[in-house]
Amino acid sequence: MDKLAIVGGARLAGEIPVSGAKNAALPILCAALLTEEPLEVENVPYLRDVDTLLALLARMGVAIEREGPTVRLQAKRIVSPEAPYELVKTMRASILVLGPLVARCHEAVVSLPGGCAIGARPVDQHIKGLQALGATVRVEHGYIHATTPGLRGARLVPDLVTVTGTENLLMAACLAEGTTVIENAAREPEVSDLARCLVAMGADIDGIGTDTLRVRGVPRLHGARFRVMPDRIETGTYLCAAAITGGQIRLGQADPGSLEAVLAKLAEAGCRIETGPDWVALQAPARLWAVDVRTAPYPGFPTDMQAQFMALDTVAEGSGVIRETIFENRFMHAVELQRLGADIRIDGNTAVVTGVTRLEGATVMATDLRASAGLVVAALKAEGETIIERIYHLDRGYERIEEKLGALGAQVRRIR
Numbered sequence: 001m002d003k004l005a006i007v008g009g010a011r012l013a014g015e016i017p018v019s020g021a022k023n024a025a026l027p028i029l030c031a032a033l034l035t036e037e038p039l040e041v042e043n044v045p046y047l048r049d050v051d052t053l054l055a056l057l058a059r060m061g062v063a064i065e066r067e068g069p070t071v072r073l074q075a076k077r078i079v080s081p082e083a084p085y086e087l088v089k090t091m092r093a094s095i096l097v098l099g100p101l102v103a104r105c106h107e108a109v110v111s112l113p114g115g116c117a118i119g120a121r122p123v124d125q126h127i128k129g130l131q132a133l134g135a136t137v138r139v140e141h142g143y144i145h146a147t148t149p150g151l152r153g154a155r156l157v158p159d160l161v162t163v164t165g166t167e168n169l170l171m172a173a174c175l176a177e178g179t180t181v182i183e184n185a186a187r188e189p190e191v192s193d194l195a196r197c198l199v200a201m202g203a204d205i206d207g208i209g210t211d212t213l214r215v216r217g218v219p220r221l222h223g224a225r226f227r228v229m230p231d232r233i234e235t236g237t238y239l240c241a242a243a244i245t246g247g248q249i250r251l252g253q254a255d256p257g258s259l260e261a262v263l264a265k266l267a268e269a270g271c272r273i274e275t276g277p278d279w280v281a282l283q284a285p286a287r288l289w290a291v292d293v294r295t296a297p298y299p300g301f302p303t304d305m306q307a308q309f310m311a312l313d314t315v316a317e318g319s320g321v322i323r324e325t326i327f328e329n330r331f332m333h334a335v336e337l338q339r340l341g342a343d344i345r346i347d348g349n350t351a352v353v354t355g356v357t358r359l360e361g362a363t364v365m366a367t368d369l370r371a372s373a374g375l376v377v378a379a380l381k382a383e384g385e386t387i388i389e390r391i392y393h394l395d396r397g398y399e400r401i402e403e404k405l406g407a408l409g410a411q412v413r414r415i416r
């Protein structure tokens with residue numbers, strides 16, 4: 001298993017480009033299931049999760065060609081509307097094939113994703129929504145079996161804000177007969193990116209970017225070409241990496257408008273932030289101030305940036321209170337940060353982080369994707385060498401991470 005070795009202390013400086021967003025690319029690639037015509041998706045990042053999803057789509061009979069960051073998919077005929085446990089267990093986002101398969105094939109058999117390091121993560125709201133659209137759904141032996149004579153539009157009100165739940169129901173609604181209204185919809189920019197791709201494919205969707213999506217079903221969707229938005233979480237992670245080292249960086253091909261809550265917190269921590277239409281630059285102070293963070297659905301502070309900010313607070317001036325409101329078990333990085341010398345007290349969903357003047361390199365274990373990102377941020381500041389084990393988590397979501405950090409002057413190498 002690959003490991004990452006980071007020698008902390010280098011001040012990050014320079015410019016790198018942001019990759020396409022994992023969490024937008026995954027649902028958009030699944031949208032290819034909704035049409036027999038070709039869908040050409042640009043700016044698709046090279047990530048393990050993308051490989052997993054493309055393998056799953058290929059199994060279903062989707063023809064796939066990849067040329068650099070462009071992926072061309074054509075689902076002329078779906079040979080098997082099934083997503084097996086072996087693939088779904090390695091990537092929860094595989095659940096995103098459920099809505100498109102039910103809409104297009106009128107049947108689907110998709111493994112339940114199961115729990116994962118950050119929480120139970122049930123998919124009851126996906127199922128409830130599909131039932132309201134006229135699917136018969138039963139869960140048996142760990143699989144969701146859904147069938148329908150044809151979906152019909154309905155008013156859907158999920159009990160909570162769910163990102164992939166909204167995406168699944170949005171894709172299903174595009175081919176349902178009549179109008180669907182999704183209230184309490186997730187407003188994450190990745191949901192809007194998917195919606196814009198669906199519109200490019202001929203879907204009729206109003207309310208994009210709001211919490212009420214109105215979809216007038218159409219009999220068929222057609223092919224399209226679509227460019228995936230920049231990854232706001234990757235952007236935020238590199239900004240944190242620069243911030244903790246007292247650095248100065250510029251990120252190109254970015255979308256600063258999609259990460260206002262994160263930029264505001266970095267400014268509160270003492271960083272100077274400048275933005276342009278497709279770039280963001282950060283200049284860090286010699287020492288950061290600790291900031292409080294409370295995760296919330298968009299436009300609130302993203303849970304996917306919580307670990308990276310916990311890392312910042314470990315060496316900041318003062319104390320920061322971090323509240324995780326989305327996932328019930330997303331503080332796995334705290335114990336690993338303590339191994340580097342951090343002062344963190346956990347009480348339920350709250351972590352109180354008191355800044356220390358130095359962290360020390362140690363061997364730590366990555367437990368999930370963003371926990372790993374938090375450890376990378378901390379390791380860049382820690383004195384001496386930090387070895388991060390199990391970095392396959394990082395490879396799920398960060399394209400060429402050691403190359404990008406290296407280009408900014410970090411001392412980082414992959415141990416194979």
Ligand SMILES: CC(=O)N[C@H]1[C@@H](OP(=O)(O)OP(=O)(O)OC[C@H]2O[C@@H](n3ccc(=O)[nH]c3=O)[C@H](O)[C@@H]2O)O[C@H](CO)[C@@H](O)[C@@H]1O
Pocket residue numbers: 023026092093119120121122123124125126127160161162163164165190303304326327328
């Ligand atoms: C591939 C992708 O886009 N992943 C993102 C997506 O995950 P994902 O879409 O899985 O997260 P959700 O928005 O669905 O989860 C939000 C909360 O709702 C709960 N819930 C969700 C669905 C459901 O049917 N029942 C239920 O109880 C979850 O357990 C969680 O506590 O949004 C999360 C929250 O921004 C991000 O951290 C993930 O990076």
Ligand SMILES: C=C(OP(=O)(O)O)C(=O)O
Pocket residue numbers: 023091092093304369370397
């Ligand atoms: C939690 C994440 O991904 P997933 O929903 O695929 O587990 C993430 O991107 O931080």
